[in-house]
Amino acid sequence: MSVLEVDDVVVEFDTDGGRITAVDGVSLHLATGETLGLVGESGCGKSTLARAIMQLVPMQRGSVRLEDTDLGSLSRRELRRMRHRIQMVFQDPRGSLDPRMNVSTLIGEPLRVHGIGDRASRAKAVAEAMELVGLPAAVADRLPSELSGGQQQRVGIARAIVTDPAVLVCDEPVSALDVSIQAQIINVLDELRDELSVAMLFIAHDLSVVRHLSDRVAVMYLGQIVETGTASEVFGEPRHPYTHGLISSVPRADAESAARLQTARRLVLGELPSLLDPPSGCRYRTRCPYATAQCAEAEPPPEPVGRADGLHTVKCHHWRTIVSAAPEPQESATSQELAI
Amino acid sequence: MSGMPLLEVEDLHVTFRTASGPVHAVDGVSFTMKPGSSLGVVGESGSGKSVTARALLRLFAITDDVQISGAVHFDGQDLLRIDERRLRDVRGGQIGMIFQDPLTSLNPLMAVGEQIAESLRLHRGMSRSEAAAEAVELLARVGIADPEQRATELPSSFSGGMRQRVMISLAIACRPRLLIADEPTTALDVTVQAEILLLLDELRRSEGMALMLITHDFGVVAATCDDVQVMYAGKLVEKASMAHLFDRANHPYTEGLLRLVPRFEDTHTGRLHPIPGQPPITGGGGSSCAFAPRCSYAVDRCRSEVPPEVAVGPQHLSACWLATDRAKDTTEAGQPWRRAQ
Numbered sequence A: 001m002s003v004l005e006v007d008d009v010v011v012e013f014d015t016d017g018g019r020i021t022a023v024d025g026v027s028l029h030l031a032t033g034e035t036l037g038l039v040g041e042s043g044c045g046k047s048t049l050a051r052a053i054m055q056l057v058p059m060q061r062g063s064v065r066l067e068d069t070d071l072g073s074l075s076r077r078e079l080r081r082m083r084h085r086i087q088m089v090f091q092d093p094r095g096s097l098d099p100r101m102n103v104s105t106l107i108g109e110p111l112r113v114h115g116i117g118d119r120a121s122r123a124k125a126v127a128e129a130m131e132l133v134g135l136p137a138a139v140a141d142r143l144p145s146e147l148s149g150g151q152q153q154r155v156g157i158a159r160a161i162v163t164d165p166a167v168l169v170c171d172e173p174v175s176a177l178d179v180s181i182q183a184q185i186i187n188v189l190d191e192l193r194d195e196l197s198v199a200m201l202f203i204a205h206d207l208s209v210v211r212h213l214s215d216r217v218a219v220m221y222l223g224q225i226v227e228t229g230t231a232s233e234v235f236g237e238p239r240h241p242y243t244h245g246l247i248s249s250v251p252r253a254d255a256e257s258a259a260r261l262q263t264a265r266r267l268v269l270g271e272l273p274s275l276l277d278p279p280s281g282c283r284y285r286t287r288c289p290y291a292t293a294q295c296a297e298a299e300p301p302p303e304p305v306g307r308a309d310g311l312h313t314v315k316c317h318h319w320r321t322i323v324s325a326a327p328e329p330q331e332s333a334t335s336q337e338l339a340i
Numbered sequence B: 001m002s003g004m005p006l007l008e009v010e011d012l013h014v015t016f017r018t019a020s021g022p023v024h025a026v027d028g029v030s031f032t033m034k035p036g037s038s039l040g041v042v043g044e045s046g047s048g049k050s051v052t053a054r055a056l057l058r059l060f061a062i063t064d065d066v067q068i069s070g071a072v073h074f075d076g077q078d079l080l081r082i083d084e085r086r087l088r089d090v091r092g093g094q095i096g097m098i099f100q101d102p103l104t105s106l107n108p109l110m111a112v113g114e115q116i117a118e119s120l121r122l123h124r125g126m127s128r129s130e131a132a133a134e135a136v137e138l139l140a141r142v143g144i145a146d147p148e149q150r151a152t153e154l155p156s157s158f159s160g161g162m163r164q165r166v167m168i169s170l171a172i173a174c175r176p177r178l179l180i181a182d183e184p185t186t187a188l189d190v191t192v193q194a195e196i197l198l199l200l201d202e203l204r205r206s207e208g209m210a211l212m213l214i215t216h217d218f219g220v221v222a223a224t225c226d227d228v229q230v231m232y233a234g235k236l237v238e239k240a241s242m243a244h245l246f247d248r249a250n251h252p253y254t255e256g257l258l259r260l261v262p263r264f265e266d267t268h269t270g271r272l273h274p275i276p277g278q279p280p281i282t283g284g285g286g287s288s289c290a291f292a293p294r295c296s297y298a299v300d301r302c303r304s305e306v307p308p309e310v311a312v313g314p315q316h317l318s319a320c321w322l323a324t325d326r327a328k329d330t331t332e333a334g335q336p337w338r339r340a341q
Helices: A046-053 A076-085 A103-113 A119-132 A149-161 A179-195 A207-213 A231-236 A241-249 A257-267 A293-297 A329-339 B049-056 B084-090 B112-124 B128-141 B160-172 B190-207 B218-224 B242-248 B252-260 B323-333
Strands: A002-015 A018-031 A035-039 A061-066 A086-089 A167-171 A199-203 A216-221 A224-230 B007-018 B021-033 B038-042 B066-074 B095-098 B178-182 B210-215 B227-232 B235-241 B310-313 B316-318
Touching (some): A002 A199, A018 A046, A018 A199, A018 A224, A035 A046, A035 A207, A046 A199, A076 A086, A086 A149, A103 A119, A103 A149, A119 A149, A179 A199, A179 A207, A179 B252, A199 A207, A207 A231, A216 A241, A224 A231, A224 A241, A241 A257, A241 B190, A257 B190, A257 B218, B007 B049, B021 B049, B021 B066, B021 B235, B038 B218, B049 B178, B095 B160, B112 B128, B112 B160, B128 B160, B178 B190, B190 B210, B190 B218, B210 B218, B218 B242, B227 B242, B227 B252, B235 B242, B235 B252, B242 B310, B310 B323
Parallel strands (some): A035 A216, A086 A167, A167 A199, B038 B210, B038 B227
Antiparallel strands (some): A002 A018, A002 A061, A216 A224, B007 B021, B007 B066, B227 B235, B235 B316, B310 B316
16 A cells, blocks of 8 residues: 555746746655655756655645645645654755754654654653664764764654654755765665665665665656666666666776766767756657657657556657667677767 | 886875864875876775875965975976976966866856966967967867857856866866866766766877876776775775776775675665774874774784785785785685675
8 A cells, every 4th residue: 555645746936047847747656664766867856856745845736645645635734743754854964953952852853843742752752763773872962063974864864753754755865974974874774664664755866875775766857757667677677768878877886887888978968958948748858869750749658668567667659669778788888889 | 017107106194283183184105107097096085085186286275284295206396396386387287187066166257268268378378369269179179069159158157067077178278197086076967977987088098198086986986097096094005906906805994995885786785884983083193004993804913003005916005914815815705895795
């Protein structure tokens, strides 16, 4: 059963240059205990989608259902009462923590705000949350400024889980941290999935981290999901040229590294178009080496790939004819020939 | 071995005096680079990799209370000993530099074409019109479409990736023999990063310049560099060819860095292996292996004596008391970090 059901969400903004559609008809769902990774480059709308799901920005269309409740239909007061079931972890832990509150007050704050439990049960929940994220009891009285970057992010995560949410929305939770701290925080999130049955929407631009943590992934481009499926389907056998290009762009520490970047260059042409003037038809066609007249005329619908369960879908007119070989060495050898 | 080195760094030390005591940011670093070669310098924040690069050109803030010793031989002169005027000729002339954030190095109020032209007039003695034409040429070379038009625009009208291209065109304008790139793609999206890394590699080959690339990402080094050196607490702890390091990382710190990050090709493989603890904030300068407190292999000797650089293979050095034993282990049993977890 889906704990989060996002259906056809559209978010528009007014900018200096005019009105843009930042999120353009996105649907996704999360089952209990499942992690969905959302990837895409700057400006693709992934953070805006997260904020729309959290009801922090208004939607022009579509619905967000949390545990069978349509969040858009709720009054402000009813929504506040639902908030403890969906919580968010932010990129910058320092900026999201009140510098005057100590660690235990910060972690207990969501419980007090939502009026959950009494004093004693709150103290117990705070202690449990601290233990789950690996914060020693000794730091309970410290201020955020007295913590390391890694500890600050642990506080951010503890605040998010202390209300026992059904869904955790993590927006780039490790990208501001140094590499060795990143590994610790990724492990914390990984352990939480095992300990709690919380569903996670994990947003990040680092594809290796997303693959490591996610059961399923969705790839966003110019406000739309262009491919979605299990992590092994989408990353192992990408069908959309953009997905394939993104994967090939990841620099890996092996002998094929440079050849793979050549593949990426062949699959992602030119620059990101402006959201003020998005391409007609398929949004990706201006950067796609396989684009035809059909791509400019009609927007491709999401089509199921492979197995009939409909989990792996791709938004591309030509996915059947594009040879999207596994992005492994054999394939990069051919791309080298093509690049010359 | 053939040919004269382009750059020869000998026993470089950089010490900052701070209110809380001296910080030995660079602690006895020696290495050479041949003309046209490519070297990746890898380490965590605070390992001394950026300070090493800045020390080569004495690029420090006036407010830094810094002491530099050793020698930096480049093109027949010691960059640490030449006067400020000659050093200015080298900076942006024979040695180009690019940084993570191009905005900090570009003048926000001057058209990018003019900035490049100014450098060409200064370092290559071109006339105003020659320089303007060459600036457009350079913008085209780094893959900027419609270069005549773009040359007249301010840095703020360029996207992050395009701005980094502008920075690169400025850095290569004077045909440097060495380009130092400090985390040039860290702030960029992956597809843009791929473009910039390919561009750096192509320019290195076409211009015959050497490339020193500073990064925390071994993948970035693998894509652009033939050689790699790993820094920890101001010291070089391992040097090797990148091809060699894939299979035979020797130093426990290098192994730790390689195991730290999820690798894209691994489908979910359980927990990551963070390196416990943090790098020492005072840098090097101790009388033991600086990595010993974080090293799961450390023995008594590591805590009492500084390990020397030991040859563990062709062009492969590791500063670890266990280097020789580990070299045997890794060839016999395969890389521990490559083993299934």
